[in-house]
Amino acid sequence: MMQPERADIVVIGGGPAGSTAAAELAMQGRDVVLIDKQHHPRETVGESVLPSAWKYFDLLGVSEEVRRRFVRKAGGVVVWGEQISEIAFKDFGYTRPGLHVERDELDELLLRNAAAKGARVFEGVRAEAVTPGDAPAVTVVGEDGARRTIAARQVIDATGQAALVGRQMGGRQLNPDFRFVALWGYFADSRYFSAGGIARDFGEIPEHPPLTFVSRLSGWGWSWHIPMKRVTSVGLVIPVEEYKRDLAQHESLDAYFLARCKATPNLGELLAGARMVDGGVRMMRDFSYTCDVLSGPGFLVAGDAAGFIDPIFSIGVVLALYAGHLAAWATGRILDRPAQAAATRALFDSQMKGRGQLAHAMALPGIARDATATARTYFDYFSAHEKALMWSAASMTTRSDNVVRAAGGDTVPEVLRRRDLEALRL
Amino acid sequence: MRGSPVSVTLDIVTDWLAGLPTGQAPVLADTALIELGILDSIEILNLVAFIEERFAVTLPVEAFVPENFSTPAAIAALVKRLGEQEAA
Numbered sequence: 001m002m003q004p005e006r007a008d009i010v011v012i013g014g015g016p017a018g019s020t021a022a023a024e025l026a027m028q029g030r031d032v033v034l035i036d037k038q039h040h041p042r043e044t045v046g047e048s049v050l051p052s053a054w055k056y057f058d059l060l061g062v063s064e065e066v067r068r069r070f071v072r073k074a075g076g077v078v079v080w081g082e083q084i085s086e087i088a089f090k091d092f093g094y095t096r097p098g099l100h101v102e103r104d105e106l107d108e109l110l111l112r113n114a115a116a117k118g119a120r121v122f123e124g125v126r127a128e129a130v131t132p133g134d135a136p137a138v139t140v141v142g143e144d145g146a147r148r149t150i151a152a153r154q155v156i157d158a159t160g161q162a163a164l165v166g167r168q169m170g171g172r173q174l175n176p177d178f179r180f181v182a183l184w185g186y187f188a189d190s191r192y193f194s195a196g197g198i199a200r201d202f203g204e205i206p207e208h209p210p211l212t213f214v215s216r217l218s219g220w221g222w223s224w225h226i227p228m229k230r231v232t233s234v235g236l237v238i239p240v241e242e243y244k245r246d247l248a249q250h251e252s253l254d255a256y257f258l259a260r261c262k263a264t265p266n267l268g269e270l271l272a273g274a275r276m277v278d279g280g281v282r283m284m285r286d287f288s289y290t291c292d293v294l295s296g297p298g299f300l301v302a303g304d305a306a307g308f309i310d311p312i313f314s315i316g317v318v319l320a321l322y323a324g325h326l327a328a329w330a331t332g333r334i335l336d337r338p339a340q341a342a343a344t345r346a347l348f349d350s351q352m353k354g355r356g357q358l359a360h361a362m363a364l365p366g367i368a369r370d371a372t373a374t375a376r377t378y379f380d381y382f383s384a385h386e387k388a389l390m391w392s393a394a395s396m397t398t399r400s401d402n403v404v405r406a407a408g409g410d411t412v413p414e415v416l417r418r419r420d421l422e423a424l425r426l
Numbered sequence: 427m428r429g430s431p432v433s434v435t436l437d438i439v440t441d442w443l444a445g446l447p448t449g450q451a452p453v454l455a456d457t458a459l460i461e462l463g464i465l466d467s468i469e470i471l472n473l474v475a476f477i478e479e480r481f482a483v484t485l486p487v488e489a490f491v492p493e494n495f496s497t498p499a500a501i502a503a504l505v506k507r508l509g510e511q512e513a514a
Contacts, residue, residue, distance in 0.1 A: 055468055093463075322467060329471045346487035380492035381470070383463030 003122055003142065006151040007033035009331060010138050011119070011158060012127040014040060016317055017303025018158030019110035020324025021331070023060050026118035028332055033150065034119050035140060037126035037162075040111050041104035045184060045282070047226045047233050048073070048212045048314035049099040049106075051089050052386070056321035062113050069105065071228050072097035072209050076314075077193050077424070078396040079215040079266060084421040085396045086197060086211065091417040092392075093385040097209060098314070100228045106317075130155050130165055136298030154331045155299040158324065163291065163305045171292030178310055178364055180221065180286040181243045183257050184235030190274040192227040197424040199270065202227065212314060215266060218242065220365070220399065222312055223267055231277060234267070236260055237286055237310065257281045269426045286310055288364060294352050295330075295345040302327040307356045309363045313393055319359060326351055354378030361402035362394055375402065392418045435481070436502040442476055443498060455499040460492055470495055477501070483508040 011022045014036035022034040057063040074097060075088040089098055115121040124143045131137040138150045157165040166172035191199045194208040205227060213225040219239045226233040236257065238246075250256035258276065262268040290307040294300070302323035304316070330348040334341045354374050361375040379387065394400030395418055436455060443453045446469055451457075459465040465473065473495070474485050483505060494504045 055466065059468065325468060326471070329475075333475070340484055343484060343486060347485070347490055350487055350490065377491060381460060381467060383466065384461050385463060 003125065003140075003148060004033055004120065004150060005148075007031050007120070008153045008335065009033070009156065010035070010150050010152040010154075011156045012130075012138060012164060013158035013160055013162075013303070013305070014038075014111040014114075014121065014123070015044070015107055015158060015160050015303060016110055016320040017160075017305075017324040017327070018156065019107070019114045020056060020060060020321050021156050021158060021302060021327045022119040022121075023110070023114040023117045024325060024328035025331060026114065028328075029118075030332070030335070032114075032119040033122065033152075034111075034114060035122045035125040035127060035138075035150075036111070037124070039123045040108040042107070043282075044103045044107065045182070045233070045235070045284070046311060046316045047101055047103055047228060048224070049101055049317045050314055051094040051096050051098050053099070053318050053321055054096045056318075056325060059325070060110070060113055061117075062109060065109060066099070066101075066106070069109070070102070071100040071205060073100050073212055074098075074195055074209040076212040076214065076393070076396075077197050077421070078213075079424070080397045081216055083396070084197065084424060086195070086419045086421055087389070087392050087396070087417065088195065088419075089389075092389040098212070100210065100212070100226050100233075101317075102228055127159065127164055129168055130157060130299055132296045132298045134297060152298070154334055156327050156331060157299060157301045157305050158303045158327070160304040161308060163289075163301075165293060165299060165301050166289075166291040166305060169293045169296075173290050173292065175288040175290075175364070177366060178220065178288050179240045180237045180310060181240055181283060182235055182237050182286040183243075183253070183260075183281055183283050184224075184233060185254075185257060185276045185281045186231040186278050187234055187271060187274040188231055188277050190225070190227065190232040190234070191270045191272075191426075192225065192232065193270075193424065197421045199424065199426045202232070213266070213270070214312065214397075215264060216397070217264065222397075223261070223264055225267060225270060232274070234261060234271065236264075237312075240285075253283065254280050266424055266426065288360070290356060290360075294349045297341070300327045300330055300345070300348055302352075306352055309356070309359045312363050312397070312399065315359055315362070319355060322355065323352065354381075362390065362400050365399050365401055388417055392416050432502050432506050435505050436498055438480060439477070439501050439505070440498045442473065453498060455502075456497050458497060459501075460496055465495055473501070477505055481505050481509060483512055 008031040011018045011034040025032045077086045128139045136155045192210045193213045210227045221238045224235045303320040333344045358375040358378045394403040
């Protein structure tokens with residue numbers, strides 16, 4: 001397929017936000033091109049998915065395939081200092097489980113779905129710049145090194161942490177208080193926690209769905225443990241300064257990572273008989289940021305390109321699916337009702353900002369500018385069940401005092417459906 | 427439909443909401459739509475598109491707040507206000 005010179009809509013990035021937007025716009029019968037700088041399947045992290053993802057999977061027509069392909073999770077268990085607590089999704093009225101997904105597989109599934117719905121997908125094509133305006137364009141570089149321009153009527157920047165528009169137009173604000181490094185690796189034969197905090201052997205996953213296991217590390221850091229089909233994703237989120245200081249005392253990154261995992265209570269025990277597989281430790285910066293520019297004439301910014309929050313509560317994929325859906329809605333509206341383009345962009349911005357600030361209030365302590373007021377307004381878009389889940393999850397750590405404030409009260413209300421455990425049963 | 431009585435608007439909105447796959451009890455004028463999960467983040471966007479089309483109004487960003495969508499009665503009142511603003 002030849003790369004086109006024009007398309008009504010150009011979506012940049014084939015992660016969950018971009019693929020959702022492209023699929024929905026194609027389902028509306030629109031002319032959509034999606035470009036991605038990589039070839040799928042490609043590895044990425046963020047493997048825990050909340051049950052609210054299902055309504056987007058339904059909309060995209062992929063629920064049956066998702067159900068067949070990934071491990072279902074029953075909830076989460078968190079060790080935060082002295083407190084051990086568990087939440088189960090079924091206690092909040094969810095009829096379908098959360099998921100532990102291989103992200104290369106989920107992301108490819110969503111991308112191929114966008115193509116099946118009619119979007120023209122080009123992989124190995126990197127976007128260099130977006131030219132905003134009434135007739136926007138995207139400058140791209142293919143694998144042959146040639147530079148071309150794709151003319152569009154609307155562009156969606158879903159470039160993830162590459163944040164094309166945010167970097168190009170400025171206004172990408174790093175949160176200086178929460179600069180972490182995420183280190184992670186994949187383990188064969190790790191044990192895992194199931195309902196009640198009971199540790200089980202990896203082979204028991206089909207009969208006893210796993211919980212996502214999170215525990216507190218020093219300095220607001222935390223660890224994750226996410227059992228998937230064949231291996232378990234294990235990661236450490238560590239403040240940058242601590243990472244630099246401690247890495248120097250080990251002979252390699254792998255040695256440091258393994259020592260730190262083994263020294264973490266409960267996690268060390270789960271990994272006692274496990275071995276790291278597939279190429280050792282991965283590392284990425286885990287810096288929370290927001291973008292001041294979420295839209296402009298001819299373009300919208302969706303997913304991690306619009307902002308990234310330390311992902312302690314597994315909200316990343318759902319946030320991306322929502323952003324993709326919202327971007328498709330807004331793009332369709334702008335094309336159909338050009339006179340109201342500015343009003344539609346304002347709606348898009350307010351929803352993106354509200355979601356982002358609520359996510360911030362959940363995941364990070366302290367007050368960021370006007371975050372609490374916006375988060376409070378946004379909170380009321382959620383049902384009683386969803387609010388109860390957010391409060392209950394937030395109460396499992398000390399990171400989320402903002403959510404209590406955002407909820408409008410001084411204390412977490414009586415809807416807590418968290419179970420406190422005396423101990424994990426290793 | 428601009429200038430219709432609120433009761434007619436309410437019937438039209440309630441009919442639309444009744445078509446949602448919620449599995450809930452009948453939707454009444456004071457049913458807590460968001461609280462009960464009938465109007466979620468996906469459906470609220472569909473509803474906005476519907477009322478704009480059906481009642482020939484435009485929703486300004488200030489009006490896109492949860493309290494304006496909390497019940498069918500609140501939505502009907504919103505539509506009435508928007509119609510009056512545009513007629514003025």
